[in-house]
Amino acid sequence: MKKLVQLLFLSLIIVLGACNKDDIHNTDTQIGHSRVTFFPIIKIKGERYILVPKGGTYTEPGVDATEGGAPTTFTTSGSVNTGVAGMYSLVYTTKTTQDGFSASDYRNVLVYDTDAGAAAADLSGTYKRSAPGNAADGQLITWAKKAPGVYLVTNPGGAVGNTLQVYAINPTGNTVKIPLQLIGIGNPFNSTAESYTPTPTPAKLVWTLINVGYGAGVRTFFKQ
Numbered sequence: 001m002k003k004l005v006q007l008l009f010l011s012l013i014i015v016l017g018a019c020n021k022d023d024i025h026n027t028d029t030q031i032g033h034s035r036v037t038f039f040p041i042i043k044i045k046g047e048r049y050i051l052v053p054k055g056g057t058y059t060e061p062g063v064d065a066t067e068g069g070a071p072t073t074f075t076t077s078g079s080v081n082t083g084v085a086g087m088y089s090l091v092y093t094t095k096t097t098q099d100g101f102s103a104s105d106y107r108n109v110l111v112y113d114t115d116a117g118a119a120a121a122d123l124s125g126t127y128k129r130s131a132p133g134n135a136a137d138g139q140l141i142t143w144a145k146k147a148p149g150v151y152l153v154t155n156p157g158g159a160v161g162n163t164l165q166v167y168a169i170n171p172t173g174n175t176v177k178i179p180l181q182l183i184g185i186g187n188p189f190n191s192t193a194e195s196y197t198p199t200p201t202p203a204k205l206v207w208t209l210i211n212v213g214y215g216a217g218v219r220t221f222f223k224q
Contacts, residue, residue, distance in 0.1 A: 038068035040094040040103040047107075049167055049181075051147045054085050054113040063092045063105060085113035085171070087179035089188075108167070108181045114149030115172045123151060123170055123196070127205055127221035129158030136160055141221060143168070153178070156191075157209050158219055174198060176205070187211070193218060 046061030058080045065074040077091040088111065093104040124145045131137040139158040143151045149170045155162045156178060166189055168178045178191035194207040203223040208216060 037099045037101075038097065039101050040065065040067045040072055040097060042066075042074060042092055042094050042103045042105045044092065044105050044107050050107065050109045051150055051167075052080075052082055052109060052111050053147070054082065054111055056082055056111075058082050058109060058111075061107075065092070065094050065103075067094065067097060080109045080111065082111050085111050087111075087167070087181045089180075089182045091182075091185065104185050106182045106185055110150065110167055110169070110179070110181075112147060112150050112169060113171060114147075114169075118170045118172050118175075119148035121149075121170065123176070123203075126224045127158075127203075128224055130220045130222060131158070140224075156207075157214050158221060159214075170196070176207070178207070178209070183211070 042063055042065040044061065044063050050058065050061075052058050063074060065072050072094050074092050074094045077093065078089055080088045080090070088109040090107045090109065091104055092106070094102050096102045122145055124143050127141050127143070129136055129139045129141070131139075136158050139155070139160060141153060141155045141158050143153055146152050146167075149172075151168045151170065152165055153168045154165050156164065156166050156168070164183065166178055166181060166183065168176055168191075170176050174196045176194050176196045178189065178194075180188055180190040183189045189209070189211045191207040191209055195205075197204040201223075205221040205223070206218060208218050
């Protein structure tokens, strides 16, 4: 009997203790006794790449930055000088939340300066990779002219199953280059050791790609 009384007394203490606990509330910022974590979201407005002729006007399209569905502040790294030809990469980053999270997005702005000869030329078309003994031998890349001396290149490395798109320039004569640009946050891409030989036909393109996803070998292509 004494043990039964002790058990009943202990149960009463537990019940009273539970009643004294804070009520559980579920709100937009709290579930039970846990605080809700909101991850910031940022997305550029407009295009990933914007093309501007040297001396032209660049109008910043802006971004949508939110935290928990509400607008939040962000900073922009980089700037654009339309008086100097080049590729300008802009990185937009939200403020860091109280839980230590932030989000980033990016845009590339190409300020191009093309002489009359290069502007009149058209390097558009399909180029086949020459890589004997390599699985990439015969892979195709495509060039599409988007502005005078400016080309959108699909699969610039001639890799199997690759759909990456970057911008290349032909500012004068037979000079070609992939200017430094971002293909992701913290992921720059450009070329070096480039040459373009239109004659004898077929035209020959050679370049080495500078990016963590590509080897340092020279890549050779012939226009189809």
